[in-house]
Amino acid sequence: MGGNHFSVILDPTVATLQALHDRTVTLAWTLPSSETTHFLTQIRATPTVVTTSLVVCTLAWVLKEVMVTGRDARKLRAQGVPEQKLYASWWTLGMQRYLIGHLLEPSPHLYEEPRARQQVPLLHGEHVDGWNRAGSPMMYLTRLFLGMPTLVLADPKALHAMLTLKSYSFTKPKLFSEIVSSVTGDMGMVMVEGDVHKRHRRIVNPLFSMRTLKPLVPAILSSLDEFFALVEHSPVSTPLPVHTLASHLTLNVIGRTAMNYDFDAFNAHASRISAAYADMLAGTEMTPWKMLTMQFPNTFGKIPTLTRRKFTNGFNVIETAVKEMLKSATACPDGHTLIHELLRQNEGNALSEHELVCEVRTFLAAGHETTASVLASLVLSLAQHPEIQQELRDEVESSVAALEDYDALAKLPLLNKVINETLRLYPPAYITFRAAVSDVALPTTALGVMEVPAGMRIEIPIRAIHLDPSIWGDDAAAWDPHRWDTIDQVHGTGDVSSAANRIVNGRRQIGQYDFIPFLAGPRACIGRQFSLMELRLFAAGLVQRYKLSTDVKEVKSEDLFCAVTMRSINAWVRFERRNV
Numbered sequence: 001m002g003g004n005h006f007s008v009i010l011d012p013t014v015a016t017l018q019a020l021h022d023r024t025v026t027l028a029w030t031l032p033s034s035e036t037t038h039f040l041t042q043i044r045a046t047p048t049v050v051t052t053s054l055v056v057c058t059l060a061w062v063l064k065e066v067m068v069t070g071r072d073a074r075k076l077r078a079q080g081v082p083e084q085k086l087y088a089s090w091w092t093l094g095m096q097r098y099l100i101g102h103l104l105e106p107s108p109h110l111y112e113e114p115r116a117r118q119q120v121p122l123l124h125g126e127h128v129d130g131w132n133r134a135g136s137p138m139m140y141l142t143r144l145f146l147g148m149p150t151l152v153l154a155d156p157k158a159l160h161a162m163l164t165l166k167s168y169s170f171t172k173p174k175l176f177s178e179i180v181s182s183v184t185g186d187m188g189m190v191m192v193e194g195d196v197h198k199r200h201r202r203i204v205n206p207l208f209s210m211r212t213l214k215p216l217v218p219a220i221l222s223s224l225d226e227f228f229a230l231v232e233h234s235p236v237s238t239p240l241p242v243h244t245l246a247s248h249l250t251l252n253v254i255g256r257t258a259m260n261y262d263f264d265a266f267n268a269h270a271s272r273i274s275a276a277y278a279d280m281l282a283g284t285e286m287t288p289w290k291m292l293t294m295q296f297p298n299t300f301g302k303i304p305t306l307t308r309r310k311f312t313n314g315f316n317v318i319e320t321a322v323k324e325m326l327k328s329a330t331a332c333p334d335g336h337t338l339i340h341e342l343l344r345q346n347e348g349n350a351l352s353e354h355e356l357v358c359e360v361r362t363f364l365a366a367g368h369e370t371t372a373s374v375l376a377s378l379v380l381s382l383a384q385h386p387e388i389q390q391e392l393r394d395e396v397e398s399s400v401a402a403l404e405d406y407d408a409l410a411k412l413p414l415l416n417k418v419i420n421e422t423l424r425l426y427p428p429a430y431i432t433f434r435a436a437v438s439d440v441a442l443p444t445t446a447l448g449v450m451e452v453p454a455g456m457r458i459e460i461p462i463r464a465i466h467l468d469p470s471i472w473g474d475d476a477a478a479w480d481p482h483r484w485d486t487i488d489q490v491h492g493t494g495d496v497s498s499a500a501n502r503i504v505n506g507r508r509q510i511g512q513y514d515f516i517p518f519l520a521g522p523r524a525c526i527g528r529q530f531s532l533m534e535l536r537l538f539a540a541g542l543v544q545r546y547k548l549s550t551d552v553k554e555v556k557s558e559d560l561f562c563a564v565t566m567r568s569i570n571a572w573v574r575f576e577r578r579n580v
């Protein structure tokens with residue numbers, strides 16, 4: 001019997017069982033326990049009946065997943081997509097292997113070696129059968145939750161179609177949305193899809209134009225001054241945890257520039273809102289328990305653990321605070337922060353109050369840890385490379401009279417190369433996901449037109465693409481800003497996908513989809529210019545004022561903490577004040 005026949009029978013059965021299960025669970029959580037007991041007695045739900053129903057539900061669901069997703073995997077294999085060979089049969093459990101593996105061998109981080117090498121081989125530069133190198137398809141099938149197939153896709157032609165030409169034929173997969181929306185709310189720009197997304201993007205776009213952003217330079221520099229004050233109170237010989245300080249710095253910036261609010265994050269007794277936000281972020285850390293709660297939100301997800309209670313409390317504190325921020329911005333319509341501009345752009349109330357709140361929450365979530373992560377890696381890399389640091393200092397001092405002159409700063413070649421190289425090697429969005437809304441045809445470099453089945457989960461391995469030696473050369477894993485001296489960034493998918501035309505007149509051709517720290521297309525990062533502005537001002541300001549040094553010789557994979565974003569957790573740097 002083919003997968004389709006199975007689906008016809010199984011889909012409605014599973015949907016019914018699932019609905020029954022959800023209904024029972026909802027009742028169980030909402031009714032007082034005495035009424036729950038009464039209700040269960042009334043429907044003769046003895047422990048045996050409940051257990052049997054749950055087992056049947058689970059089995060039916062597993063059967064459906066295996067049948068339907070197995071059929072989808074077969075469809076892709078039949079078109080020539082290679083499948084990653086898993087190392088042992090229990091790995092076919094997909095992501096569940098982390099849960100089991102965790103019990104067998106506790107490990108603090110989801111992507112820690114050696115399991116990570118097998119789960120995300122490209123992230124770790126491991127070879128995968130069928131992966132480019134010798135011209136074979138730049139994609140492969142791997143397994144995620146309960147063995148569900150995921151298409152890991154790095155072919156520039158297919159990425160161009162998926163991210164740009166047919167962007168709205170793909171959405172964020174449910175699991176991804178659940179993690180993000182738990183922080184941003186359900187109606188922020190990262191979350192919304194289709195026409196709703198177009199409406200949000202149209203209203204928010206002007207906030208991130210240079211006309212709106214440039215007046216924010218003084219507010220960004222005032223946050224840098226606070227960082228300087230903190231550094232100057234610390235002994236010169238003591239390395240400072242830039243991975244934490246950068247996060248405080250960018251939180252203060254996003255508060256001041258976007259929300260008209262002072263987070264005062266460098267202060268150990270920081271505001272209630274900073275503390276609530278920290279609690280909320282701690283609740284998104286990707287642990288095996290977190291994965292279980294995401295997969296079964298109505299059962300495990302409802303258990304009121306301490307982390308969950310702190311998370312909910314943090315969420316509510318932020319929600320209330322953002323509502324107050326919106327209210328005070330409404331009362332001061334000429335203000336210069338992003339929240340003021342958002343309200344001006346929202347003339348006619350195209351976005352509801354709830355949508356506005358989610359949008360502001362999104363700026364906070366998307367615009368804070370991402371930039372902090374790049375900044376920490378950038379400062380550490382400069383400290384590890386004193387010669388580049390000096391070159392950058394010379395460039396800044398000879399070309400820019402004052403940091404306020406942002407137009408001059410934005411043009412500095414080495415400064416931009418240092419930032420690009422850091423975004424290449426340490427992209428905070430190291431990986432992202434999409435799901436096909438319906439059956440969709442994608443052109444590919446090696447397999448002709450590929451039919452992607454509806455619902456297929458697709459992973460874009462951003463960091464793996466940035467580390468691929470066939471794109472960047474054999475020294476791809478090294479931090480070398482001068483590699484950009486001989487790079488041409490080529491727009492479109494053009495001719496760069498084959499090794500033969502990668503090097504032209506001694507210059508390396510890098511396509512639009514070979515370097516995607518901010519992704520590409522209609523859903524590319526809207527905050528790109530904002531974060532580049534922060535990074536340019538901070539990098540220039542720091543090398544002007546301090547000599548940076550470190551004892552950290554290399555960045556190992558366990559120094560990069562990977563959850564929703566990737567961030568450095570071992571960036572200890574000394575700041576020695578220069579006599580100028």
Ligand code: HEM
Pocket residue numbers: 189190191201362363364366367368370371374427428429432433516517518519522523524525526527528530531
């Ligand atoms: C170095 C810093 C940053 C990096 C590397 C980065 C990266 C990204 C990436 C890769 C995406 C696409 C995610 C996906 O669709 O799967 C994205 C989306 C987004 N980013 Fe950023 N981001 C950064 C900073 C910022 C800042 C500062 C803001 C705002 C203040 C911001 C706001 C957003 C928003 C709203 C989206 C959703 C856009 C849409 O779906 O239309 N980001 N970012």
